[in-house]
Amino acid sequence: HTGTIGKLGCLSFNGNKIITTGGGGMILTDDEKLAEKARYLTTQAKDDPVRYIHNEIGYNFRLTNIQAAMGVAQLEQLPEFLDRKKNIFSRYNTALQDIAGLAIASVPGYAVNNHWMNLLQIDSEAYGEDRDALMQRLEETGIQTRPVWTLNHLQKPYQGCQNYRIEKAMELVKKSLCLPSSTNLTDNNIENVFKQLNG
Numbered sequence: 001h002t003g004t005i006g007k008l009g010c011l012s013f014n015g016n017k018i019i020t021t022g023g024g025g026m027i028l029t030d031d032e033k034l035a036e037k038a039r040y041l042t043t044q045a046k047d048d049p050v051r052y053i054h055n056e057i058g059y060n061f062r063l064t065n066i067q068a069a070m071g072v073a074q075l076e077q078l079p080e081f082l083d084r085k086k087n088i089f090s091r092y093n094t095a096l097q098d099i100a101g102l103a104i105a106s107v108p109g110y111a112v113n114n115h116w117m118n119l120l121q122i123d124s125e126a127y128g129e130d131r132d133a134l135m136q137r138l139e140e141t142g143i144q145t146r147p148v149w150t151l152n153h154l155q156k157p158y159q160g161c162q163n164y165r166i167e168k169a170m171e172l173v174k175k176s177l178c179l180p181s182s183t184n185l186t187d188n189n190i191e192n193v194f195k196q197l198n199g
Contacts, residue, residue: 044060085115088115105119131175
């Protein structure tokens with residue numbers, strides 16, 4: 001499962017995730033020493049909490065009790081959220097089979113996808129519109145979409161860093177668009193997306 005590969009894993013509970021606390025996240029580990037160090041650093045690295053002595057740089061990176069309670073309440077609904085995400089993916093996948101030049105990114109055979117985000121892949125020659133034109137047209141009809149994230153090696157802080165065999169990423173970014181994927185989408189919302197994509 002995601003987050004369980006390696007010694008440490010991190011999960012985001014940002015507002016656009018399947019389970020959200022409005023922000024923050026969780027560190028996962030089965031190494032007690034690493035867990036202890038993480039607790040220490042995320043609670044301001046206080047060596048003496050009475051005299052406020054800090055022997056390392058610490059951070060105030062804890063979820064509040066209210067955020068944690070919200071996360072636990074959402075966790076109880078996780079099976080329904082995952083079912084809805086799967087349903088949204090299935091509906092997009094089925095509907096787009098009839099639109100030349102559009103497809104939803106497929107699920108790799110080695111994985112079970114939670115369908116957090118549905119990524120539209122656009123063959124602009126077959127579809128007759130590129131990603132940016134489609135994004136603009138959808139925005140004009142009240143449908144918010146986003147391009148995929150800018151590649152890390154192109155971000156200013158990392159432009160001088162080593163990167164390795166970036167062969168297909170640029171093309172994928174250019175032809176991919178994140179479709180609405182919230183569990184709050186109604187069937188009418190999804191039908192409206194289809195209608196505009198078929199436009």
